[in-house]
Amino acid sequence: MTNRYPVPSDAAAIAALRWSLVIIFFFFGIAKFATYEAEGVAKIASQYPLFAWMYPIWGAQGASNVIGTIELSTGAALAIGAWSARVSLLGGLMGMCTFLITLSFLLGAPLWEPGYGAPFIGGIAQFLLKDAGLLAGCFAIAVTSARKAGFARD
Known part of the structure; x- marks a missing residue:
């Protein structure tokens, strides 16, 4: 049976994921240089x-x-990784480290706000849980890049 609908390639999906992560790291990284963000991050x-x-x-x-500089460096590595599999792998691994660290904040953070109760998570949990998806995105970039660079195989 012939595929009736064109499906984007895996490379197109990875490119979309890559550039989405670059944008996220750029804006998150830049924000760290603002006072409001520095104070917010310091709370956790x-x-x-x-x-x-x-x-x-x-x-x-x-x-x-310092945190912002690391985030901007991660975004830059992911961007340069569009042309270099090795730099892409580095960016993917840096992003994975970033999101593993932020997700580990969940271990001591209050997940439920008073008055809500489970399963209704509070603001801190909402802020941190999105990083699970971002971690998976960085993992996909790292795996694809490792294969492309010849460090891994299917």
Whole structure:
């Protein structure tokens, strides 16, 4: 039977995923340089062991600037990865690390706000749970790039 409807290629799907992630990392990264975002991130990150050490040294804005620089670097690696499988793999792995870290915040965060109760999650859980999809996107980029670069096979 002949396929009656054209279906985009896997490469087109990965390209759409890549450029979506580039946009997300760009805007999330840029936002970290703004005071409102630095203060918002500090509410969660300053209590988290992986980041807590930065706040006494650099303050909320300095710590946020470091996080923003990492996010912008990840987005740049993903963008350059459109032409380099090795850089794409690096960007995918950096993105995976980013989202594994943010998802680990769920371990100590209040998932349910008072008055809601399970299964109705609160704002922090909503903010963090979207990262599961972004993690999967970075994983898909990393796997595809590893194969393309010759580090893995089907």
